[in-house]
Amino acid sequence: MTLLRTQLGNTLRGHRLRQRRTLRDVSGAARVSLGYLSEVERGQKEASSELLASICDALDVELADLLAEVSLEMRLAEPGRHPVRPVALAGARPGTPDDDPAAAGADESADSGPAVEVPVAEPALALVGAGQPARSAARGAVSLAAA
Template structure:
């Protein structure tokens, strides 16, 4: 299962890079230190809701869009986890017989 701060950092970094902006551009506009913003993007620091609001404003992206993207990533990870936990379907009759409990 993914870690929230890691997924959030990835989403923030992708939004910034998509816009062609640097860490310095966003840190200046959001009034947060460049080092701290870098740690948030790398998933090493948890961002407060106030900090997220400042970063989303600096990116000119609604916070709801950022959080929706994080939510979508979690939903994908959960679905993949469910698939991984599903029992294997035998490919052959022999595999089916081998998977049945013996009496």
């Protein structure tokens, strides 16, 4: 079993080496000591979320992307595991056929898969008046409103 800190370190080191950057360069940009960054890369230290965010900023890598990459690598490192595990969809209630694959299969027809509704991310802000032609310079402004 691979430790999270080991895989995080390996992935961070991979990003740094692909960018052909030194530990000194990244540690300076991330404002973390060179020794500590080295220990994180070697999996000897458990990095805090703030430290990881700082290192990711220095490497120009999104923290969410780093974590997704680490997660995938950890899944692939375990023998007999599938690379992607099913995740419960929003709206599924415990004790319903959505929870039990055997029960769900009993209601489905043989030639069609289950109808799954995938949630779509909605923006937190919406442009108000963006789709309307401007009547004048002052009235054609676009404003932001909470969605």
